[in-house]
Amino acid sequence: MLFANAGVVEHRTIDDLSPEHFNKTFAVNVRGLAFTVQKALPLMRDGDGVEGLGHPSQYD
Secondary structure, eight states: OEEEOOOOOOOOOGGGOOHHHHHHHHIIIIIHHHHHHHHHGGGOOTTOOEEEOOOGGGGO
16 A cells, blocks of 8 residues: 655735746645655556545645
8 A cells, every 4th residue: 555645835816826836836735745656556566556635725
């Protein structure tokens, strides 16, 4: 079982969202998870699973 958790949260309004901030957040939260799973898959056995975890602060 792989428990994958990578995340960064910087609360901003849509008016304050810059391309740089969006790219940083996407890189950590999405790419980090995707490439962690990609590297772990060859090490996993039948019946193993992947759990993607988040943090409640992302919903504030």
